[in-house]
Structure formats: structure tokens, C-alpha cells
Amino acid sequence: MATDWSTTSAACEKYEALLEDYLNGDLSAADAKTAAEHWQNCAGCRAALQHAAASLRLLRVAGPTADPGPGFARVVMARIREKSAGGANFWQPFVSFGWRFTATATLALAVFVSYNAGWGHLLQPKVTTARPTESMDLFAPEPARVPANGDEVLMMVADNSHAKF
Amino acid sequence: MRDVPKSMAASATALTLPLQVGEKRVDDRELVRLSQNGTEAAFEELVRRHQQRVFALVGGILHRPDDVEDVAQQVFLKAYLGIKKFDQRAAFSTWLYKIAVNECWDYLRKRKVRPLVYEADLSEEQVSRLDGIVSSDRPPESASTRMETREILERMLEALPEQDRQLLVLKEIEGFSVQELAEILDLNVNTVKVRLFRARGRIMDTYRRKVNSSGKAHAASAANRKES
Numbered sequence: 001m002a003t004d005w006s007t008t009s010a011a012c013e014k015y016e017a018l019l020e021d022y023l024n025g026d027l028s029a030a031d032a033k034t035a036a037e038h039w040q041n042c043a044g045c046r047a048a049l050q051h052a053a054a055s056l057r058l059l060r061v062a063g064p065t066a067d068p069g070p071g072f073a074r075v076v077m078a079r080i081r082e083k084s085a086g087g088a089n090f091w092q093p094f095v096s097f098g099w100r101f102t103a104t105a106t107l108a109l110a111v112f113v114s115y116n117a118g119w120g121h122l123l124q125p126k127v128t129t130a131r132p133t134e135s136m137d138l139f140a141p142e143p144a145r146v147p148a149n150g151d152e153v154l155m156m157v158a159d160n161s162h163a164k165f
Numbered sequence: 166m167r168d169v170p171k172s173m174a175a176s177a178t179a180l181t182l183p184l185q186v187g188e189k190r191v192d193d194r195e196l197v198r199l200s201q202n203g204t205e206a207a208f209e210e211l212v213r214r215h216q217q218r219v220f221a222l223v224g225g226i227l228h229r230p231d232d233v234e235d236v237a238q239q240v241f242l243k244a245y246l247g248i249k250k251f252d253q254r255a256a257f258s259t260w261l262y263k264i265a266v267n268e269c270w271d272y273l274r275k276r277k278v279r280p281l282v283y284e285a286d287l288s289e290e291q292v293s294r295l296d297g298i299v300s301s302d303r304p305p306e307s308a309s310t311r312m313e314t315r316e317i318l319e320r321m322l323e324a325l326p327e328q329d330r331q332l333l334v335l336k337e338i339e340g341f342s343v344q345e346l347a348e349i350l351d352l353n354v355n356t357v358k359v360r361l362f363r364a365r366g367r368i369m370d371t372y373r374r375k376v377n378s379s380g381k382a383h384a385a386s387a388a389n390r391k392e393s
Binding site: 011023024048052072162 | 192205209211212213216217220221224225233234237238241242245250265276296299300302311314315317318319333334338339340343355358362363365366367368372
């Protein structure tokens with residue numbers, strides 16, 4: 001049967017899914033009857049069905065993809081192992097750094113806590129407090145002096161009166 | 166599969182796994198469960214079972230044989246890394262094929278691959294051979310003819326919109342069902358049917374154009390020969 005290419009192959013939208021089912025042999029008897037009744041009177045659907053059936057024959061020429069064989073699964077598993085090992089190696093330096101940091105921080109904290117707890121005083125050197133020398137601040141006001149006797153009282157009064165005038 | 170010793174199931178490097186218990190073949194669900202527990206041999210068996218379909222799917226979408234193996238490997242690698250999160254609500258095959266489809270889209274997006282459309286005229290012999298195939302149910306007899314016809318067909322498929330080509334290849338060449346395609350491509354079953362039917366029309370339009378242009382070219386060259 002030669003395919004008629006002169007007819008337009010546009011099928012009715014409503015029947016496209018039904019025609020596809022028909023091609024795949026998935027149409028129920030009732031639906032097949034409805035569809036057959038339609039395309040007997042519809043040149044567009046009839047041509048579309050003819051073209052679609054021709055496409056089936058054309059596409060059948062190309063066979064399915066061959067199985068890649070057992071070697072493929074082995075390659076995949078090798079890649080998975082490599083990836084897992086690679087992943088572990090990548091994180092290893094970060095993990096060891098983390099552990100070292102944690103250990104150092106714990107030790108430092110332990111030393112600090114023990115030092116605060118008391119034995120730090122034993123290690124503290126005894127420092128004698130030095131008296132500040134007068135020469136440290138020459139411009140500071142003199143501290144108030146308490147007179148020791150009557151003469152000193154008179155002298156202070158005389159000094160103050162002299163300063164006022 | 167309950168007979169599989171726990172020590173074996175837990176072993177990440179156990180390469181010998183009884184994949185058949187008596188007459189019964191271990192099903193995918195059990196192999197997935199074992200893979201989730203770290204049994205590499207179970208995952209290797211899943212790879213063996215599904216590698217052909219994954220190759221077909223990836224090949225149908227990419228249509229570049231050189232890249233198919235790389236992408237297929239990547240699909241299984243992703244499946245292995247994600248298998249612990251797979252809750253088995255869908256079939257393993259559906260989940261795996263979805264990974265494959267996503268991987269193909271990623272690949273096409275990264276590479277910005279556009280299929281090369283090779284528009285060469287067909288020889289008279291090729292036209293008559295194609296006519297023979299299309300008009301009757303007569304497949305090409307010799308292997309070389311089959312190979313040549315397949316190449317012509319591939320060129321015609323490459324001239325189609327990407328989605329049409331994928332649907333036709335996956336359905337008619339690789340044997341995926343409409344239902345499977347709907348699940349894998351996240352489409353409504355009816356949408357798949359309509360798109361497939363329209364794609365069939367388009368490939369036959371391409372075929373008709375090719376045959377017509379080749380016919381005209383041959384007629385013109387014959388006329389030129391006659392004149393000279």
C-alpha cells in the first residue's frame with residue numbers, strides 16, 4: 001500500500017490521543033468503533049493515521065541501544081569507590097585540624113580553670129609595691145598639712161594672709 | 166532474601182551476594198534496601214539490571230554516542246549517593262530514570278549542545294529504499310543497507326524539534342511505554358500521546374520534504390545531462 005502524501009495530515013485535536021492508542025493497540029473495542037466511525041468521514045484524521053503508521057515502519061529500522069555489557073557495572077562501581085575514597089581524602093585534613101583544635105582548646109580551658117581555682121597563687125611572684133616618688137607629679141597640689149603646734153598655726157595664718165595681699 | 170546473612174548485608178565490600186534465593190530472583194526493592202545498608206554488591210546488581218534502559222534513555226535524549234557512557238556513569242553515581250534518601254514510594258526504575266533525565270538536561274544545558282542538522286540530498290537508490298520501507302512492512306535486508314537507512318533516519322530525527330525527537334526515539338526505538346514516558350518526563354499520559362502523534366506527523370513531513378527535494382535534484386540533474 002503506497003502512502004498518499006498529497007492529503008493533509010492534520011488530525012482533529014479531539015482524536016489525536018485516540019489515534020495514538022489505536023497505533024499502539026491500546027484501544028478498547030468500544031473506543032475503536034467510535035474512532036473508526038470518525039475517520040471514515042474525516043480525511044484529515046485518515047491521512048494522519050496513515051502517516052503515523054508509516055512513521056512506525058520507518059522508525060523500526062533503527063534498533064534499540066545495545067546493552068553496554070558487564071564491564072559497565074564494574075566501571076561504575078570502580079568510579080563509586082574512587083569517589084568515596086576521594087571524598088574521604090578531601091575531608092581528612094579538615095577533620096584532623098578539627099581534632100587538634102579541640103584538643104588544644106580543651107587543654108587551654110583546663111589550665112585556665114585550674115589557675116583560677118587556686119593553685120595559680122602559688123606560682124604568682126611576690127611583688128613589693130613601690131611608693132610613688134614625689135617627683136612623679138611636680139604640678140600636683142600639695143596635700144593639706146595638719147599643724148603640729150601653736151607656732152605652726154600662727155605661721156600658716158601668716159602665710160595665708162601674705163598670699164591674699 | 167531474608168536468608169541473606171546480616172554480616173554479608175552489612176559488609177560494604179561484599180562482592181558475592183546470593184541474588185537468587187531458591188527459584189526466586191531478588192527484587193529491586195530488596196536490592197535497594199541492601200544498598201541503603203551499604204552492600205555494594207546489591208547496588209552493582211541494580212546497575213546490571215538497569216544499565217541497558219539507562220543507556221537507551223540517555224542515548225535517546227542526548228543522541229551523542231560518545232557522551233552516553235559518561236552521562237550514564239554519572240547517573241548511577243548520583244543514584245548511589247542518593248539511595249539512602251530514596252523512600253521506595255516509586256519504583257526504583259522510575260526514580261533512576263528521572264535522575265537520568267535530569268542529568269541529561271544538565272548536560273545539555275552546560276554544554277549548550279545543539280544537534281547538527283546535516284541536510285544532504287538522498288540518492289535515487291536511497292529514496293526508493295526508503296519508499297519501500299515506508300510503504301510496506303519490508304525492512305532492509307542486508308546489514309549495510311540497514312545501517313545506511315538508520316543513518317538517514319537519524320538525520321531526519323535530528324531535524325525535528327528536540328522534544329519530538331526524544332519522544333519518538335524513546336517510544337519507538339528504545340521501547341519505553343507511554344505510561345513510562347509520562348512518569349519519567351513528568352507529563353500527563355494524554356499529553357504524551359498527543360505529542361507523540363504530532364511528532365509522527367512531523368517526521369513524516371521531514372521525510373516527504375527530503376524525498377521531494379532529492380527527487381527534484383535528481384530530475385534537474387537528469388534534465389541537465391539530457392541537454393548536454
